[in-house]
Amino acid sequence: MANKPNLKIKDLHVAIDEKEILKGVNLEINGGEIHAIMGPNGTGKSTLASALMGHPRYEVSKGEALLDQADLLDMDVDERARAGLFLAMQYPSEVSGVTNSDFLRSAINAKRDEGNEISLMKFIREMDKKMELLEMDEKFATRYLNEGFSGGEKKRNEILQLMMLNPRIAILDEIDSGLDIDALKVVAAGVNAMRGDEFGALIITHYQRLLNYIKPDFVHVFMQGRIVKSGGPELAERLEAEGYDWVKEELGIEDETVGQQG
Amino acid sequence: MNMVNQTSMDDKRVTQYAQSRQEPKWLLEKRLDALSQIEELALPQLEKTNINNWNFTKFDAFKEEEAITALQELPSEFSAFVFDQETANVVVQKNASSVFQQFDPQIADKGVIFSDLHTALREHEELVKSYMMSSKMKRDEHKLAAIHQALFNGGVFLYVPKNVELTIPFQSLFYGQGKDAAILPYIMIVTEENARVEFIANFVADKSDEVAMHNGMIDVFVGSNANVRVSTMNNLNQTAVDVLYRRSYVGRDGQLEWITSELSDGRIISDNTTHLVEDGGTVNVKAVILGAGETRSNITTNIRHWGKHTNSDIHARSVMKDAATNILNSITKIEKDASKSDGQQTGKVLMLNPKARGDANPILLIDENDVTAGHAASVGRVDPLQMYYLMSRGVSKEQAEKLIIYGFLDAVISDIPSEALQKRIHEVIEGKFQS
Numbered sequence: 223m224a225n226k227p228n229l230k231i232k233d234l235h236v237a238i239d240e241k242e243i244l245k246g247v248n249l250e251i252n253g254g255e256i257h258a259i260m261g262p263n264g265t266g267k268s269t270l271a272s273a274l275m276g277h278p279r280y281e282v283s284k285g286e287a288l289l290d291q292a293d294l295l296d297m298d299v300d301e302r303a304r305a306g307l308f309l310a311m312q313y314p315s316e317v318s319g320v321t322n323s324d325f326l327r328s329a330i331n332a333k334r335d336e337g338n339e340i341s342l343m344k345f346i347r348e349m350d351k352k353m354e355l356l357e358m359d360e361k362f363a364t365r366y367l368n369e370g371f372s373g374g375e376k377k378r379n380e381i382l383q384l385m386m387l388n389p390r391i392a393i394l395d396e397i398d399s400g401l402d403i404d405a406l407k408v409v410a411a412g413v414n415a416m417r418g419d420e421f422g423a424l425i426i427t428h429y430q431r432l433l434n435y436i437k438p439d440f441v442h443v444f445m446q447g448r449i450v451k452s453g454g455p456e457l458a459e460r461l462e463a464e465g466y467d468w469v470k471e472e473l474g475i476e477d478e479t480v481g482q483q484g
Numbered sequence: 485m486n487m488v489n490q491t492s493m494d495d496k497r498v499t500q501y502a503q504s505r506q507e508p509k510w511l512l513e514k515r516l517d518a519l520s521q522i523e524e525l526a527l528p529q530l531e532k533t534n535i536n537n538w539n540f541t542k543f544d545a546f547k548e549e550e551a552i553t554a555l556q557e558l559p560s561e562f563s564a565f566v567f568d569q570e571t572a573n574v575v576v577q578k579n580a581s582s583v584f585q586q587f588d589p590q591i592a593d594k595g596v597i598f599s600d601l602h603t604a605l606r607e608h609e610e611l612v613k614s615y616m617m618s619s620k621m622k623r624d625e626h627k628l629a630a631i632h633q634a635l636f637n638g639g640v641f642l643y644v645p646k647n648v649e650l651t652i653p654f655q656s657l658f659y660g661q662g663k664d665a666a667i668l669p670y671i672m673i674v675t676e677e678n679a680r681v682e683f684i685a686n687f688v689a690d691k692s693d694e695v696a697m698h699n700g701m702i703d704v705f706v707g708s709n710a711n712v713r714v715s716t717m718n719n720l721n722q723t724a725v726d727v728l729y730r731r732s733y734v735g736r737d738g739q740l741e742w743i744t745s746e747l748s749d750g751r752i753i754s755d756n757t758t759h760l761v762e763d764g765g766t767v768n769v770k771a772v773i774l775g776a777g778e779t780r781s782n783i784t785t786n787i788r789h790w791g792k793h794t795n796s797d798i799h800a801r802s803v804m805k806d807a808a809t810n811i812l813n814s815i816t817k818i819e820k821d822a823s824k825s826d827g828q829q830t831g832k833v834l835m836l837n838p839k840a841r842g843d844a845n846p847i848l849l850i851d852e853n854d855v856t857a858g859h860a861a862s863v864g865r866v867d868p869l870q871m872y873y874l875m876s877r878g879v880s881k882e883q884a885e886k887l888i889i890y891g892f893l894d895a896v897i898s899d900i901p902s903e904a905l906q907k908r909i910h911e912v913i914e915g916k917f918q919s
């Protein structure tokens with residue numbers, strides 16, 4: 223029987239520098255499900271992703287986030303990752319002097335017990351396979367982590383990490399931005415290869431296009447620091463065609479951003 | 485004053501030691517002359533480091549030790565510093581005694597001399613003397629130089645004649661053991677025209693030991709068109725004061741490379757001065773510094789361009805953790821008439837903890853117009869966003885920190901040509917992260 227992951231977010235409030243940005247997010251993601259979040263700029267989408275991962279600057283002021291019933295918010299960043307959470311970041315850091323493959327191997331081994339580390343041979347085999355699928359040149363294995371990578375190369379590298387680390391729940395923050403159409407297909411193929419009952423994903427995007435390649439089960443609209451509307455894939459199509467005005471009108475929202483005042 | 489230090493700083497004991505090693509009379513005279521000056525000479529002037537309370541005098545310079553017959557007899561923490569042990573050309577000194585040496589006779593047949601300093605003095609007195617006399621380390625320069633001259637307790641002499649190119653590195657290991665022990669080696673490396681050689685020196689003590697002192701001196705003479713690489717690895721215990729003065733002279737079109745690893749846990753004075761005395765000489769310095777605990781270090785690289793078309797490059801990277809402090813000085817001086825010369829410097833310090841301190845001081849002094857020079861210096865802390873990124877993949881805080889540090893130092897370490905040495909440096913660094 224599949225061991226389905228479950229991420230439950232309840233009434234999450236998050237502040238940065240004392241300014242409240244998330245104002246009550248509720249969301250549940252199960253294994254086998256792909257959720258998409260769409261929403262105008264500055265409405266708090268990345269904030270949600272960062273807060274769940276444990277970004278040092280974000281402070282949770284209220285609410286809960288549980289991964290497989292365990293309190294995520296009580297864990298350090300690395301513990302969250304080892305519990306099965308993954309975030310493909312909108313702006314991944316560059317780390318000089320640390321090769322991509324050394325880093326990935328450390329990350330894989332971090333999840334394993336001492337004495338049970340992945341063998342170098344097996345690691346190289348897996349990495350080769352995944353890099354091939356993502357159409358990444360093998361030289362990226364020995365390049366320093368994201369250093370000097372183009373925007374698109376960074377995104378691809380995030381997906382490589384996703385595939386190598388095999389998380390239970392993945393959040394992909396604008397994984398499609400800056401990708402050309404071929405790269406988009408490749409990255410989508412990578413994510414689709416992960417699909418299954420033991421994997422759930424939250425995809426943050428501005429473009430319906432990505433969702434043509436990664437079919438979501440649920441689509442949520444984000445405004446004013448929370449989910450204001452949810453639906454199926456058809457919602458994404460309508461947003462793409464008509465923009466956000468109709469949603470604002472329907473809900474009586476004038477300023478969709480998180481605003482100056484909490 | 486200083487009652488305790490009289491154990492070593494005493495005419496009788498110095499004379500006794502020199503005689504036990506059958507040192508020539510002129511050398512004993514140099515020792516006694518230096519000894520008489522110690523008291524009145526001042527400590528060296530170090531940029532931004534107060535060394536007045538450091539212990540430079542209380543130690544026993546003449547602890548005698550038994551020779552060993554094989555490297556395997558060394559405690560493993562020390563033998564680990566010697567690689568390719570079967571075939572290694574190596575000199576091992578423990579405290580005041582040279583305890584082991586091994587030298588391929590086929591290399592000796594080429595006219596190469598490699599032995600502990602005292603053996604060389606007995607077998608090649610005139611040769612050793614001529615270079616000792618031309619050493620540019622003035623013995624009345626400061627108190628520490630005089631102490632070394634008076635009390636040096638061993639060392640190595642390496643001589644490579646004209647046109648002899650050697651590919652296997654020469655190794656040496658100087659280790660202190662026991663309370664108040666001291667190593668004061670005098671290392672001389674001499675290469676003639678077109679020679680090529682690599683030399684590695686390790687100055688070490690067990691980290692739980694109470695060795696008091698390393699006061700070492702390395703003279704390097706690079707002949708014209710000769711190619712010399714010298715690596716030093718300092719890894720002494722917390723209670724030790726670790727002093728190493730290096731003085732090099734590079735002849736016409738000669739090439740010198742320094743790889744220095746400053747990994748000691750106590751108090752460190754490291755001075756690396758190279759004179760590019762003739763046209764076309766080159767020196768490259770790569771320095772790795774890691775401070776932990778309460779380590780205080782003053783690391784100075786000093787390059788003097790005298791000849792035309794001379795090139796120098798200093799690349800130093802320093803990591804300070806806990807409450808360690810590092811002053812990192814790079815001084816490049818291009819003299820008048822040293823035209824078409826180029827001097828470059830990079831000095832970077834990474835601080836891991838709020839109490840760690842670092843200071844990079846790049847200094848370019850240029851008295852000639854027709855030259856190029858540049859420097860880059862930075863002092864910074866670990867980027868919390870990098871930490872967040874690495875940890876978000878599941879690696880622990882400690883592991884993430886380690887990756888960042890290794891990455892930072894890699895710019896220097898990956899340039900080290902010997903894999904064995906790279907590995908050794910990594911192992912020592914690794915050790916600093918195990919509490």
Ligand SMILES: Nc1ncnc2c1ncn2[C@@H]1O[C@H](COP(=O)(O)OP(=O)(O)OP(=O)(O)O)[C@@H](O)[C@H]1O
Nearest residue numbers: 238239243262263264265266267268269270279480
């Ligand atoms: N470090 C910060 N300091 C100050 N304000 C911040 C910081 N990070 C985020 N904010 C603010 O929080 C709000 C939400 O930002 P967030 O990045 O979550 O938006 P987003 O929905 O992901 O936007 P985009 O679609 O442009 O990526 C914005 O107004 C932003 O300026």
Ligand SMILES: [Mg+2]
Nearest residue numbers: 267268269312
């Ligand atoms: Mg965003």
